[in-house]
Amino acid sequence: PVIYVVTPTYKRPEMVAELTRLGQTLTMVQRIHWIVAEDSATCSAPITSLLKRLGLPYTHLATPMPEIYRREKFVPRGVSNRRAALQWVQANGENTGVLFFLDDDNAVDIRLFEEMRSTKTVSMWPVGLIGEYTVSSPIVKEGKVVGFYDGWPAGRKFQVDMAGFAVGVGYMKKQRKVTMPYIAGHEEDGFLKSLNLSISNIEVKADRCTNILVWHTRTAKNPIRTLNMETHQNDNIKVLADN
Ligand code: UGA
Ligand code: MN
Secondary structure (H helix, E strand, O other): OOEEEEEEEOOOOOHHHHHHHHHHHHOOOOOEEEEEEEOOOOOOHHHHHHHHHHOOOEEEEEOOOOHHHHOOOOOOOOHHHHHHHHHHHHHHOOOOOEEEEOOOOOEEOOHHHHHHOOOOOEEEOOEEOOOOOOEEEEEEEOOEEEEEEOOOOOOOOOOOOHHHEEEEHHHHHHOOOOOOOOOOOOHHHHHHHHOOOOHHHOEEOHHHHOOOOEEOOOOOOOOOOOOOOOOOOOHHHHHHHHO
């Protein structure tokens, strides 16, 4: 089965670095289709060139977040672009395929892809370096999920991070109203609820959820400085400024 890896991203100084690192990791994996979904009105040229260079099957989308959500106190990040990718997978994805959301700043062990490749409904595994408990994981008893260990329960049915699950494309296509809500912190839970999933049907991966194969790493923000183009008349400096 092919794995549709959906990566939401947005323009800032770290974008090219994040996607270069992630994209080069993905080149080590067989049968991947990378959907890079920008939170932007247009596809960024440096990302288009990166995608061409990597040689992976890919789809490059651009879908900006509506202004009303940008003004919220807690902005729901990456929803408009993930929704666009979801629509793409529902229209074009193979039924035997698997969908996986992978944020641009996370770190992943390529063995995770072979864990998730057999997913039929929804599969789950732990995510490292996240929240107050340092790890977020389904709690497994006798091979079944019986609850969640997560530093931010927040009344969620599915207390998981975006990188902690994968979905069978055929299963997803059978559900009537698959969507992701514009509610910060509840994107995963809302999406999984829209799949009509019961906890007892979750497929347990990564050695009964004892093995951490993905980490919720975060990149420190770099200041956006305005370059003085009179003192930096180099083509390469201009490229950096465009990014
Ligand atoms: C956590 C979760 O891991 C995200 O999946 C979830 O969307 C987010 O919280 C949330 O609840 O809002 P976190 O590390 O806090 O992620 O957030 P970011 O890494 O800043 O953003 C998540 C993804 O959305 C990234 O791939 C980022 O590139 C993208 N994003 C961020 C946008 O597309 N637009 C933005 O304005 C900001
Ligand atoms: Mn992040």
